[in-house]
Amino acid sequence: MKKLLYIVGSPRESASESSNIANAFLKQYKETNPDAVIDELNLWKDKIPTFDGNKAAAKMTFLGQGVLEGKLITAWDEIVEITDRFKSADEYLITVPMWNGGIPWALKQYIDTVTQADLTFGFGPDGYFPLLKDKKACLIYTSAVYGPGLPVSFGLDYQVSYMNWWLELIGVTTVHNVTLLSTAVRQSSLEQDRNLALETASAIARKHFAA
Template sequence: MHLLHVIASPRTTRSASRQVANAFVDEWNTRHSDATVDELNVWDIDLPAFDGPILEAKYAGIEGRPLDETQASAWRTVRTLAERFRNADLILFSSPMWNFGIPYRLKQLIDVISQKDVLFTFDERGLNGLLGGRTVVIVAARGVQLGPDFPPDQFDFQTTYLTMWSRMVGITDVHVVSVEKTLFGPEQDHASRAQASEKARGLGRRV
């Protein structure tokens, strides 16, 4: 078994999403003692801008044209990043909510790797994901609590986006652990993290 942990918070040891995700990983590791874990921190890697040679390589591939040397080199970067997802049996996202969505660096990573014949393909049947059979776990941290004041169907562009992306690449086994109200003072923050960590450990015993 191989787990890919995609870390989207820049807060390092203070991150609520990362703390809860680590509780999941620790429990999951007890069931998979021979497993490997790959941490992909979107703030620590050099993510390419999706323009220039990468964009040209994308459309050359779609149109069936050969890539020149610069385009081929750029496309190898896409495939190298995507391979970390293809190698995983379980993909874990730990992400804060920024403006009711996901951090821009995580969105940039997704935009780079989500390419035809890399993570999905399409034909007369429509869109066909290439990562079927895998599991996704989303640990979502929020400073507020979604509910009457912030209805999830209007305000949640965090877990709904990551769930949509998972389905797009063929993954239907998706689990969400939320840690909310982290900006409501130290006491509430601690209680929220503890409660979410317990849920994460429980999930780690099941998936």
């Protein structure tokens, strides 16, 4: 029985464009995969550990700085627990609204929590290498202002480029994207663009995430 981890990156609930597109994906996904487990992780409601001093110190023990003992073990156990939840999924659905050209801080916090040496990636003489295998993801990208072809005054994209780098780092190499961009700028085509995004999300779930 396979498992989909749905990571909610927007705090706007029903007002969120990315969440509404994700719902179209999930509706089709459930029809296509009736026996699959869907684990929803809401970054704005669920407790995500703060990567504080103890956790940073615990992380550095893997690089030979200090010893993993006492309170550092407890701090590291929190990291391992949430990372194991992430690793246990076979597939991922992640909503990624653009904030200030990049990704929401809650999503960045989560990425910083689960992206750990010896857990999701390794490091050796030739640099970084991924530890995850046979995973796939669907990412929903939205923006209110930024869009391809618009002048730089409408923003730059550190959203998709960052997520692509991160997924490749940990080993999620099969990635399908759905985009709905410039929703506050291209009002004349918004309804058409929104419908296309909904249809695309549903099609991806049907064609690429079948059981």
